[in-house]
Amino acid sequence: MLAFLLRRLASLIVTVWLASIVVFTVLQLVPGDPALLMLGVNAQPDTLAALRSQMGLDQPILTRYLHWAGGLARGDLGVSLTYARPVADLVAERLAVTLPLSLLSLVLSTMLALPLGLLAAARRGRGSDWAVLGFAQLGVSMPSFWIAILLILLFSLTLHWFPAGGFPGWSGGVGPALHALLLPALALAVPEAAILARVTRTAVLDTLGEDHIRTARAKGVGRMAVLLRHALPNALIPVATVLGLQISFLVAGAVVVENVFTLPGLGRLLYQAIGQRDLIVVQGVVVLLALFVVLVNALVDIACALADPRPKGGES
């Protein structure tokens, strides 16, 4: 197990390092002068020179990378051109929206998927199984941003139950903040729940075919108890693995859905930074999101390895 953990840690470090190189290199592809691109053709020469110096454009590319990566390691992501504030501060501020939004959507998708997957497996081939599979097929086919628009149409514009966008902040209380986050979280949760419900159903069905389940049934354990106490815990490993893999889709979905609801989160910050040509913000936010995805995938791998008693192979 220790060897597996060390190998996974080494792979994590290599991936993080390569990801930082990719982000840095792609933004060097900007045609012409990046400082001129950011400030526009009417920029004053001294402002241009100051920005070039801040971005290290007067230094060799390797020095620039080492300087940037060193800052990244210390939590220094540079200073935003648009907001004239450290990018790390902006990110911390926006995380107060993106993090609860992602967590809420994860909770909602799991709360929807596990009972639906269990129900479908328990009643395989019957009407409720087909209904769950139908929901799953529909859920994976509908992009989260379209679900978001439909939710706004129904719950905001027609029923007036939820706001169509914006975020009141946490200072006004948890209730109003969660009220504003519920529709976006639901829009993100539905496609995730559709995938998870299918995985749960398959995993539970696979587990139900195993010897220990037959033994439990033969010993007189009730059907529901077998499902909840024996099949579900065993099925949670593939479910957790898929949940981990879904994190990257969740990150991508959050970027788009935050823009549908004009939520001041990381996705909105990133989108606005592109419009404002604030490459320093783009660089910082993209690298952080990539690190987050890598870290979550590694944690899921480790959690699954700890939960799975079988010997660990070399497969990644």
Added chain:
Amino acid sequence: MRRKLPLSLHLGAGLTLLLVAIALLSLLWTPYPAEQVRVVARLKPPTAAHWLGTDHFGRDVLSMIMVGARNSLAVGAAAVGLGLLAGVPLGLLAAALGRWGDEVVARLGDLVFAFPAVLTAILLTAALGAGAVNVVVALALFNAAVLARVTRGAALAVWRRPFVGAALALGRGPLSVTLVHVLPNIAGIVVVQATVLFAVAIVNEAALSYLGLGIQPPSPSWGKMLGDAQTYLFTAPLQAVFPGVAIALSVMGLTMLGDGLRDWLDPRHRSSGVM
């Protein structure tokens, strides 16, 4: 005995063929030119003249959806085609080379998976500007990583089979074994995966076009149409429905086609499929 084709394969193939037919038809005919602006007829509900109504520029929504199908298919086909061209040889090479090749593909996969396709497209847009080409590159990178991983896994299983050992013993080289024995045996799995990735590419293209980072106006895109429709949600709510239905039906068709193909090629999966 001939195996019965799964229902999902029929439905998926039907929907996908319909999508392709609409896209091809749009090359020859649309009810109106998709880019024709008629401000006097803006935001009209569905009528006999405009079956799906008109948008905020008075453009015919049905015509835009037809051309949008073509654009979506083109981006999806390019992203999956490039992904296949890069990913399959890489996966085959990794399986043939053994440990080191495996390690390189695994690490490259980890790196690409660190960047969801939407994030890669945003990064490329920030550097090079918005446009369909950057979307295709971003999606193709992601597809190549997925296909390399799937190909490698499937090819490794074939390399362990006795007939490959026999072919090697008869003096066939690794390249010949890969082309003659491995590739035909994994083609089904790769096709199934490519079909699913096609569906993912359509969703991602729509999301990026919604943000204004994908296909650029005046060329119609389902995602951009939804983005525009959101502005007029109160006055013309149906405009936010039709492009979404087009995306959902296309994705449904392709995922059902993938599921159906997988069930047909490997009946052990039948219990987990949707149909």
